[in-house]
Amino acid sequence: MPTPAIEARALTKRFGEITAINDVSFVVEPGGITALLGGNGAGKTTTISILLGLLVPTHGTVRILGHDMVRDRYSVLPLMNFSSPYVDLPHRLSVRENLRVYAELYSVDAPEKRIMELAERLDFAGMLDRKTGQLSAGQKTRVALGKALINRPRVLLLDEPTASLDPDSADWVRSYLEEYAREQGATILLASHHMGEVERLCDNVLMMRAGGIVDRGSPAELLDKYGRATLEEVFLDIARNRTRAETS
Amino acid sequence: MTQPAGSNAVAEAKAVGGFSGRRILAMVRRHYYLLRGSVPRILEMAYWPTVQMVIWGFVTQFFMGHSSWVANASGILIGAVLLWDLLFRSQIGFAMCFLEEMWSRNLGHLFVSPLRPAEFVIAMMAMSLLRGLIGLLPSWVLAYVFFEFSIFSYGPGIVAFFSCLFVMGWGLGMAVVALVLRFGLGAESLAWVAIFAFAPISAVYYPVSTLPEWLQVVAWCTPSAYVFEGMRSVFIDGVFRTDLLLGAIGMNLLYLAIGGGLFAWSFAKARVHGRLLQIGE
Secondary structure (H helix, E strand, O other): OOOOOEEEEEEEEEEOOEEEEEEEEEEEOOOEEEEEEEOOOOOHHHHHHHHHOOOOOOEEEEEEOOEEOOOOHHHHHHHEEEEOOOOOOOOOOEHHHHHHHHHHHOOOOOHHHHHHHHHHHOOOHHHOOOEHHHOOHHHHHHHHHHHHHOOOOOEEEEEOOOOOOOHHHHHHHHHHHHHHHHHHOOEEEEEEOOHHHHHHHOOEEEEEEOOEEEEEEOHHHHHHHHOOOOHHHHHHHHHOOOOHHHHO | OOOOOOHHHHHHHHHOOOOOHHHHHHHHHHHHHHHHOOHHHHHHHHHHHHHHHHHHHHHHHHHHOOOHHHHHOOOHHHHHHHHHHHHHHHHHHHHHHHHHHHHOOOHHHHOOOOOOHHHHHHHHHHHHHHHHHHHHHHHHHHHHHHHOOOHHHHOHHHHHHHHHHHHHHHHHHHHHHHHHHHHHHHHOOHHHHHHHHHHHHHOOOOOHHHOOHHHHHHHOOOHHHHHHHHHHHHHHHOOOOHHHHHHHHHHHHHHHHHHHHHHHHHHHHHHHHOHHHHOOO
16 A cells, blocks of 8 residues: 555644634545635635644644654655645745745755746746736736745645636646646645536545535545536535435 | 656655755845845845944044043944944844745745744844844944944954844844744834843943942843943953853853744744744735
């Protein structure tokens, strides 16, 4: 059995009286793309923050590529990366400067070459010398994705990776993520509200509601289980706590 | 895809390792880029030390004819001003680097990278030194041009005291950053004002013996009191006092330990409460 890319066991996070996630367990095998789906406040960002080691769980353990994220995170952080709308790259630095800083932080060989590769691939070569704060929301999303890929991560965590992108750009980013996961054998876990994106990209879906995982499976399995034609309908069923009997 | 085969293996090999000079330089590079791109920031750093030096330079000239104490040690006031500014610049330079990361909501990216908190702290120390020197060099040059005062003319002992003030600034800077991490940007103004609580007991412009006895005990708990007493000893008596330097070094070790401990505690708490991801403008 290969070591799981991500292994979360009984994760619970409480902020005072509020329980953000409760007893969340899942395993993501290496390779492929898994989605973390859920409405606002379902616990997706909390879960991703714990997986990244930015947040310490109240209970439970996380292992990434076999490394414990509480005790041994510095062994695995060079092999991971992430992108989220909740964090920015410094606005006053140019795109090239920002990517160069992160290339150095991740000890990337030939950093300028890597930056050019990403800039050409993600179509921001023309804006490398512009201040990051001057970019449109869609351009920032592409640059943030460039930062997330700077170290060729084996585990990539993405929170709303196509937020703020127009349909064409979003489609193009999805194609790139598919290609990246396939060619690099990388594991991608993405949190998304975009059901079309999840249906197209993901091999597995973890459905969250009120801080817990309430269902899981491939998109086809979930469609079949809920007797629905689209994942969006499944999402609404789960978000509104409806059973198949109630909807048929 | 253009990535070379085996690049993941290369990254994996790099995953095993400890402290990295490259990551420290990456953070120095990040703040260098910020300074390079902002002339107003550079001017702001030099502005206040220069104004202070000019004012106290003229005050010194006035007292030269009206005070035998100042006349006997002509550089004492201006030297005190320059050294106090150095302490202020060191502390604010350290804290500002951290605040820049908070303002730009960049902490989340930084601390999911392999950057370790200790590497981050060392980079902030380096940037505080650089920012301090950028801010103070013009005032040192002007002090020499207008008032024929050079702090370096008092020998290497002054440089040793000067270094102690930088280190004290780092200790206080870590404590301030810890408070900002704990209480959020609402505590940001502490970065600007915290140091002034030390001004009365640092005995910048008067000997420690001027203070009430109970306050003298408190004063000797600050590295800066040893430094300014040492400075006066050099300026007035021409004597470099090793005991005062050792006192400053000892206190600095304590300040670094307390500041570092507070920072580590606050960072650990930030990971418990989720502040690394949420904190920002």
